[in-house]
Amino acid sequence: MEKEDLPLFAEWANKPEVWGEYNPLLQMSRTEAEKMFESPHEAKAFIVERKDGTKIGFITHFCVLHPAGRQLEIGYSLVPSERGKGCGTEATKLMVDYLFLSKDTMRIQAQTDPRNVASQRILEKVGFKKEGTLRKSFFMRGEWRDAYVYSILREEWKEPKILTKTA
Numbered sequence: 001m002e003k004e005d006l007p008l009f010a011e012w013a014n015k016p017e018v019w020g021e022y023n024p025l026l027q028m029s030r031t032e033a034e035k036m037f038e039s040p041h042e043a044k045a046f047i048v049e050r051k052d053g054t055k056i057g058f059i060t061h062f063c064v065l066h067p068a069g070r071q072l073e074i075g076y077s078l079v080p081s082e083r084g085k086g087c088g089t090e091a092t093k094l095m096v097d098y099l100f101l102s103k104d105t106m107r108i109q110a111q112t113d114p115r116n117v118a119s120q121r122i123l124e125k126v127g128f129k130k131e132g133t134l135r136k137s138f139f140m141r142g143e144w145r146d147a148y149v150y151s152i153l154r155e156e157w158k159e160p161k162i163l164t165k166t167a
C-alpha cells in the first residue's frame, strides 16, 4: 500500500460491506490510516490488485503477542463485487510466500468467525490447519463471538507457491 492509497483504504475501512458479515465494524480516520501506514509496529497493509491494476481489497499482516515470539497474523477483505473469483485465495498464497521468504517467523496465523466459510476455505486451500476455538474472543455487532484460530508452520509451507526465491 502506498501513501496515495490511504484515502481509498480509509474509505473501505469505514464501509461495513467491505468488512462483511463476520468482522467487527470499524471506524478509521485518515489520520489513523496514516499512523498505521507509518508505524512498523502496527499492521502492514497491502492492496490487492487485479492484473489490470484495479484495486479490489487489502490484506494485512501484524505481530501477535510479543515481537520476540515472531508470530504473525494475517487478515483480508475484498470489495463485495470482487469476491468468489479466487482473488482471496491468490492474495493469501502470495502473502504467505512473502512472509515466509522475508521474515524469520515460524508460524503465520489467522482468526475467523466460525460462520465465515469462505475465509476458512481460503485458509484450508493455502495449507493452514485449524488449531482450535477462542471462546468469546471478539465483540461484534452487539455480542461476544468465538473465533477459530488457524495457522501454517514454515515446515508445512515448505516452498513458495507463487513467488520465487530469486525474484
Ligand SMILES: CC(C)(COP(=O)(O)OP(=O)(O)OC[C@H]1O[C@@H](n2cnc3c(N)ncnc32)[C@H](O)[C@@H]1OP(=O)(O)O)[C@@H](O)C(=O)NCCC(=O)NCCS
Binding pocket: 018, 019, 020, 021, 022, 023, 075, 076, 077, 078, 079, 082, 083, 084, 085, 086, 087, 088, 089, 090, 111, 112, 113, 116, 117, 118, 119, 121, 122, 125
Ligand atoms: C473472505 C473473502 C476474502 C474470500 O475471498 P474470495 O476471493 O471471495 O474467495 P475465493 O474466491 O478465493 O474462494 C475461496 C473459497 O471459498 C469459497 N467461497 C467463496 N465465497 C463463499 C461463500 N460466500 N460461502 C461459502 N463459500 C464461499 C469458494 O468457493 C472457494 O472454495 P472452493 O475453492 O472450495 O470452491 C471475501 O469473501 C471477503 O472479503 N469477505 C469479507 C471480509 C472477510 O470476511 N474477511 C475475512 C475475515 S477472517
